[in-house]
Amino acid sequence: MTPDAGHEARYRAIAADLAAKIRSGHYAPGAALPPQRELSASYGVTLMTLRQALRELSDERLIVQQPGRGTFVAPPHLAYQLDSLRSLVDDLRKQGHDVRTAVAGRAVRRAPARIAAELRLRPGDTALRLERVREFAGRPAVHQVSWVRRPVADQIRDRDFTAVSLYTALADAGVTVARASEAVRPGLLDPAAARHLHEPQGSPVLVSTRITYTLDATPVVSDHATILGSMMEIRTERAATGLSLTWGATS
Amino acid sequence: MTPDAGHEARYRAIAADLAAKIRSGHYAPGAALPPQRELSASYGVTLMTLRQALRELSDERLIVQQPGRGTFVAPPHLAYQLDSLRSLVDDLRKQGHDVRTAVAGRAVRRAPARIAAELRLRPGDTALRLERVREFAGRPAVHQVSWVRRPVADQIRDRDFTAVSLYTALADAGVTVARASEAVRPGLLDPAAARHLHEPQGSPVLVSTRITYTLDATPVVSDHATILGSMMEIRTERAATGLSLTWGATS
DNA sequence: TCTATAGAGAGTTCTATAACAGTGAGTGTG
DNA sequence: CACACTCACTGTTATAGAACTCTCTATAGA
Numbered sequence: 404m405t406p407d408a409g410h411e412a413r414y415r416a417i418a419a420d421l422a423a424k425i426r427s428g429h430y431a432p433g434a435a436l437p438p439q440r441e442l443s444a445s446y447g448v449t450l451m452t453l454r455q456a457l458r459e460l461s462d463e464r465l466i467v468q469q470p471g472r473g474t475f476v477a478p479p480h481l482a483y484q485l486d487s488l489r490s491l492v493d494d495l496r497k498q499g500h501d502v503r504t505a506v507a508g509r510a511v512r513r514a515p516a517r518i519a520a521e522l523r524l525r526p527g528d529t530a531l532r533l534e535r536v537r538e539f540a541g542r543p544a545v546h547q548v549s550w551v552r553r554p555v556a557d558q559i560r561d562r563d564f565t566a567v568s569l570y571t572a573l574a575d576a577g578v579t580v581a582r583a584s585e586a587v588r589p590g591l592l593d594p595a596a597a598r599h600l601h602e603p604q605g606s607p608v609l610v611s612t613r614i615t616y617t618l619d620a621t622p623v624v625s626d627h628a629t630i631l632g633s634m635m636e637i638r639t640e641r642a643a644t645g646l647s648l649t650w651g652a653t654s
Numbered sequence: 655m656t657p658d659a660g661h662e663a664r665y666r667a668i669a670a671d672l673a674a675k676i677r678s679g680h681y682a683p684g685a686a687l688p689p690q691r692e693l694s695a696s697y698g699v700t701l702m703t704l705r706q707a708l709r710e711l712s713d714e715r716l717i718v719q720q721p722g723r724g725t726f727v728a729p730p731h732l733a734y735q736l737d738s739l740r741s742l743v744d745d746l747r748k749q750g751h752d753v754r755t756a757v758a759g760r761a762v763r764r765a766p767a768r769i770a771a772e773l774r775l776r777p778g779d780t781a782l783r784l785e786r787v788r789e790f791a792g793r794p795a796v797h798q799v800s801w802v803r804r805p806v807a808d809q810i811r812d813r814d815f816t817a818v819s820l821y822t823a824l825a826d827a828g829v830t831v832a833r834a835s836e837a838v839r840p841g842l843l844d845p846a847a848a849r850h851l852h853e854p855q856g857s858p859v860l861v862s863t864r865i866t867y868t869l870d871a872t873p874v875v876s877d878h879a880t881i882l883g884s885m886m887e888i889r890t891e892r893a894a895t896g897l898s899l900t901w902g903a904t905s
Numbered sequence: 906t907c908t909a910t911a912g913a914g915a916g917t918t919c920t921a922t923a924a925c926a927g928t929g930a931g932t933g934t935g
Numbered sequence: 936c937a938c939a940c941t942c943a944c945t946g947t948t949a950t951a952g953a954a955c956t957c958t959c960t961a962t963a964g965a
Contacts, residue, residue, distance in 0.1 A: 412948060438915060449950055451702070454917085469771070470916045471957030589840040589858040589883035607840040607858060632840035663918060689945065700920055705947085721946045722927035776957085 417446050417456035425465055425476050436466065436474040504565050507599060508534035511556065518550045521614055521625045531556035535564060536599045544634040546596040550625045569624065578617055585613040587637065596629040607632035668697050668707035669871065676716055676727050677830070687717065687725040710871050714832050755816050758850060759785035762807065769801045772865055772876045782807030786815060787850045795885040797847040801876045820875065829868055836864040840883075847880040858883035 411419075424430050436442065443453035457474065460466045468474050514522065514530045524530065530550045537545035549569060551559065558576040559569075573580060592606040613626040662670075675681050687693065694704035708725065711717045719725050765773065765781045775781065781801045788796035800820060802810065809827040810820075824831060843857040864877040 414948075439917095440915090449952095451951090452949065455948085457916095468916065469958085471914085471959080473915060587838075589860045589881075591858055607842055609840045630840075637838040665918075690947095691945090700922095702921090703919060706918085708946095719946065720927090722929080722944080724945060 413448060414452050414455040415459070417448065417453065418459035421456065421460060422463070422465055425460075430476050432476050434476050436476065439474065503538040505536045505538065506534070506564050507536050508532065509560070509564070511553075511560065514550055518625050522550060522552045522622045524552065529553065531560050533564065533569070539634065542634065543600045543631075545628055545630050546599045547626060547628040549627075552621070552623045555623055573623065578623060580615055580617065580623075583613055583615045585611060587611045589632075590629075592629070592631075600629070600631055602631055602633070609635065609637070664699060665703050665706040666710070666871070668699065668704065669710035672707065672711060673714070673716060676711075681727050683727050685727050687727065690725065714867075714871060716832075754789040756787045756789065757784070757815050758787050759783065760811070760815070762804075762811065765801055769876050773801060773803045773873045775803065780804065782811050784815065784820070790885060793885065794851045794882075796879055796881050797850045798877060798879040800878075803872070803874045806874055824874065829874060831874075832867055832871075834864055834866045836862060838862045841880075843880070843882075851880070851882055853882060853884070860886065 421430075421436075430436060437445070439450060439453055439457070443450045446453060457466065457468065461468060465477055466474055467477050509532070511529050511531050514524055514528060514532075516526070518524075518530070519526055519528060522530065530552055533549045533551065535547045535549070536543050537547065539545070551569070555573065555576060555578050559572040562572045562575075564572070567575075570580065588610050590608050590610040592600065592602055592604050592608050594604055596608075597604045597606075609630040609632060611626070611628040611630060613624075613628070614622050615624040615626070616622050672681075672687075681687060688696070690701060690704055690708070694701045697704060708717065708719065712719060716728055717725055718728055760783070762780050762782050764778060765775055765783075769781065770776070770779060773781065781803055784800040784802065786798045786800070787794050788798065790796070802820070806824065806827060806829050810823040813823045813826075815823070818826075821831065839861050841859050841861040843851065843853055843855050843859050845855055847859075848855045848857075860881040860883060862877070862879040862881060864875075864879070865873050866875040866877070867873050
């Protein structure tokens, strides 16, 4: 009865197990889950308990329940939860996804004019250019080019960015991030990013441009991310108390 | 037993009742609600049923539950009509832009399956379909199809939506909007929307899907908007204190 | 051939009962 | 006086069982 001695609640364990099975593909998107009564029996719990687990998944939009028909794995997405300064990748990690990062380039070089303007550099100033590809569910989903201002760049340039997020590296270097400003536009996949993302040119993508500022209002990082529309979406929850925004995965 | 003769579920009725009492001030912000066991007894339902009602309110962020302490009415009264529930158009107006609305269609008809599911209608139920085109800077920028649930729809169907926003019309009809959930994906302009927006098919667009809920968690409006990427973008400001999201015009 | 009725199987809501777990005030002891 | 303990009260998580609604299909009847 009741929770398993000091561990997480039974229904949470079941929800986690089902979520894992969905994400691993054991239950494919669009496919029907076994009937609730069957699931409850196989997990050895009551219908009520199982339903509480399903409610968790439903809240996260992993499944869709239809009276009289069945319970189905949601075709696109999943997600939910708020927060402020998390990055796109943290958003996905928090949702239990395995996001892997490959570093496609890392060099200190002269910043192009637009970047220089964004980071308030003098023309000719150099900065760290970091090019990364985010893989998600085994497929490349995001192509991201970040420019980091010096001297911060020199402190973090040798970090292993396949394991450490840029935000974390900044924090380790004593840089406190205060604010970030981001704009997202729709676009078509350009040839350069297409090479990294293995999708046909012209596919719908989201293009995110983000500038991150320190406490003293200095812009430290300029980010340009190309996000595959077939794999990601933006989700917002607006409520009386506030607003939350998350990046969600599309199946 | 079970639902009250064809009407709404017991727990929903209780949730609505409690929500009304909170809204009317019967339970003041910050105040503790009676204990769950007491409430369940006074409503003549099981603890489980009452808790289901409380969960609804908790999802709406109307109450806060604290193990071992009690259930409290969520604090800020000001936040109730906060600007977080602004619509896309209000966002732009606030930024000083002149946005004009044309009504391209308005009819009560049977809701398609997907809409019916979103609004929790029975198949075959009718709803108000409102098709609008948003012009901005003299050019059409957004194509929007909204479905409004009955009976709310009947109260607002004769409003002049070129002058009044859907949200305003809802408020005038006594419908309090509590929450909205939205997903935004990139896409390519489809032929139907292209006709209204005077842009070539295949142009990059943002596709927004939004469901708006009342205080008692009933979905009232389902919105599908196609937004021209050449004219609009999403802007977010993330800071330690919180998050803001606005629709912005591209220039 | 078409219609409508029946029924199986799915999700949903509810009753009734029990035990677990966090909080904080009161009580006792050293 | 300080500390630890107990206990009542809170929300939380389970059990077991029943009856409800919705959907779809198969069968019977017109």
